[in-house]
Amino acid sequence: MQIEVRNLSKKFGRVSAVDHVNFEIEQGKLIGLLGPSGGGKTTILRMLAGLEKPDAGEILFQGNKVNHLPPQERGIGFVFQNYALFKHMSVFDNIAFGLTVQRKSKSEIRDRVHEMIELIGLQGLENRAPHQLSGGQRQRVAFARALAPSPQLLLLDEPFAAIDAKVRKELRTWLREMISRVGITSIFVTHDQEEAVEVADEIMIINQGRLEQKGTPWQVYKEPLTPFVAGFLGESNLLHNPAHIVGFESAPRPHSEKARVLIRPEAIEVGREHEISNLSAAALGIVRSVQFRGSVWQVEVEVGEHRLLAHRTLEKETLLPGEQVAVLIHSLHLFHDEQSLFLENELKRANTRAI
Amino acid sequence: MKKLNITVTYLVFLLLLIIPLGQVLSSAFSTGFSGFWSALTDPQALHAFLISGILVGAVTALNTLFGVLLAMLLVRETGISRRIRQFLNAVVDLPFAVSPIIGGLMILLLLGPHTALGAFLEDHGVKIVFALPGMILATLFVTFPLMVREVMPVLQEIGTDQEEAAYTLGAGSWRTFWRVTWPSIRWGVLYGVVLTVARALGEFGAVLVVSGNIINKTQSATTLVYQQVENFNFVAANSLAFVLAGFSIVVLMTLEWAKRRKEV
Structure with missing residues (x-):
């Protein structure tokens, strides 16, 4: 999905979390929102998802304004920082949730869930409860759950933050491959520059609610536009x-x-x-x-x-x-x-x- | 030292709980089982149990519904200003601090037959005070914090992530509540229900004030016990008390079980 954001702003109390941010994202790109903690990255992501209301500005999906749409109607998938798996449901039911909402037939749901489970390589764990999975496995289930209803845009909030360093590297490569295989436009938030550079097609550097620079990792590294970007990346x-x-x-x-x-x-x-x-x-x-x-x-x-x-x-x-x-x-x-x-x-x- | 502590604890337990309960039991059966049975099957007693049953049923249903709703509102509704939230939060605890008799009096002073509101309602055929609705109101007042205070911390603990995840997957708020929120809070709600049942069944002061304790009309099991004692019918009073106590013990055992499930 092609995305455009114009003059997006959001305040929490007196603090300006997002301050007149403009950008455009092409169909099929994998974008990393990179910046220090508390810089407004997650708020931008949540506004794209419809989980947070912007104070001003416009969000357009495929040229259509979506500001008024609730998260249910935006056609997005969201992977939460702590995965937010439904803890009372099995792996199967978690992945099937979005499909049952769409009132798909039983056999359709079963096929799609099995397809997703195969994609994430967790065959045989369908009936496990989330608490019986490792961090990396939970991450994969959250990813499959978000993708199962075939969203147009995938949003990931610090997808690797809660995973230990070694598994994180593997998972990074894995996620990159998955996303390019599915071909879905994706935006992920991270405060880890190495992660952003390694995974993203393009990165957007966010600091104090402002978009400092957008470009390929190499461009941003080679030609930083502001001292902040220069200092933050590399x-x-x-x-x-x-x-x-x-x-x-x-x-x-x-x-x-x-x-x-x-x-x-x-x-x-x-x-x-x-x-x-x-x-x-x-x-x-x-x-x-x-x-x-x-x-x-x-x-x-x-x-x-x-x-x-x-x-x-x-x-x-x-x-x-x-x-x-x-x-x-x-x-x-x-x-x-x-x-x-x-x-x-x-x-x-x-x-x-x-x- | 440890031994002494244990002995003292057992002694207190014995003195405060077991002996009085034994006393109730022996007095209830002092004229044999037939005395116990006839005291319970007396029409007045049967009616009192019926009133208590209706009272407990209605109060538990209403308190569960509004308690869960208010807990959701206080924890989840970010649209309310902080001050209003703090105020509501404080008001919820009011019945803990106010004596039940005062609670009953408040209802009497607001809706009694000599007040504007009470007279107006009575003219339209709605009798609140000295009737079942007043007793339900009074018991609701007393039991109000129990459900809210059980559910709120559970809601706070589970956070909003799972609910938001459900929204992004297309689920509306109704489906999200039943499929995602409810399974997480149900044991907390059950715990609240059990507490409400126990409290509603045992409530005396507030109910006595608003009911007028009219035999075969507004008399509940607890107020009947009180009246039988006043009339020196100790066998009847103790028989009723024994049944109430037995029921409460069963309810509290359920509570223990629910508590264990909640912790899982």
Whole structure:
């Protein structure tokens, strides 16, 4: 289903939970709503479902306004954070619930439920009660229950939050496959950036009730529009002024206090002088600390007034704290005047383009 | 020390419960089984039991219906402002704090034959005070908190997730209530029913005030016991009391059973 949201707003008391949010979602896409807890993601999802009434704004499904429709008539499936399985019903009856509401015949219901149980791979557990299932199994049943009545839109509220880390990874892959197999437009809420990046076709970053940015995970990572997005997705160094960074001498001088400079750790090359690819574009720095981060070394290096975090691959020689090194900054993002600039090291190559 | 505690507990139990009950029993059968039986099958007693039965039935039905509705309203209806909710919540407990006799008096002062409302209703052929409706009202007043207070915490505990899930699956509020909410609250409701039955059967003060205790008309089993004692008919009084006590014990056993089911 194609979805459009215009100027959607919702307040709880005086707190603005959702603040003039606009977006459009294409048919068949899997969208991740990503942002810190309490940012309004779940409220947006609940308004799409009709479980919460917006104070202002419009929600359109396939171009038709659905604001006035109750959840029963929106043609959606909803997977709740704690699954909300009907605890007095068996797995079979849970999945069949939406179908009995539609007054399907007994044999139709049985066939559809068995189809769903096969899809989620829980054959033989039809008669179990929800409390006899593991977290991952409950999650699958909740998913099947929401999909059984063939909704046009699937909404998932923190679908993996209540599952332990190892199962979560498996389930993530599983859910992605299921959704692409069924081909249903889906929106899920998460506060875990790794989850959003891994699962979603597109992510929407929500902060303090506002939509900060929407795009593919790669786009949002590569070209963050706001300092918040830059800081939230991936690791980054945030500075106030690019003035004293070697290679960025002619960058625009931001006047406002709100201006920010963002440098990704992987955009910083740290090493002994003979290792650096383009020494003329590098500055000198002193290693302050070195930390093993699983797949890379994280090196904290002091360059002039700044302290920067950089990544260094494991196969290179280990740097020692106190050592003098060359620091080459390949690129940075500059945010000022409501604008976002991506700058590359001008001593390497003079090239500035607005995003 | 532990032994002493146990002994004291047993003693108190014996003194307060077992001995009086034994006394009731021995007095009821002091003239043999025939005395006990004739006291119970006396037309006045039979009528009193009938009145008590109607009273318990009507009160339990009404209290269950309105108690569950009010509990749903107080817990689920987010449209009501917080202040109104707090006020209603406090009012629910009022009958716990007010003596039943005062409860009865309130009804008498509001609907008695000498009040505007009472006279108006009587003119239209509706007799409330000194009749069954008044007794039902008085007993309802006394038993009102029992159902609400049983169901509210259960509703709060189960939360709204399952109900919302039912809505998103297309179920209306009626189906959602019966298929999703009711199975979760039914043992709580049963517990409330049992409490209501026990309380309604044993209620004396409020009923005495509004009924006028008219023989073969508005006399309930409890007020009949009171009258028989006044008339020094101890065998009759104790026979009735024994039956009431026996019934209450059965009801309370049911309560224990319901409680265990509720905890499952």
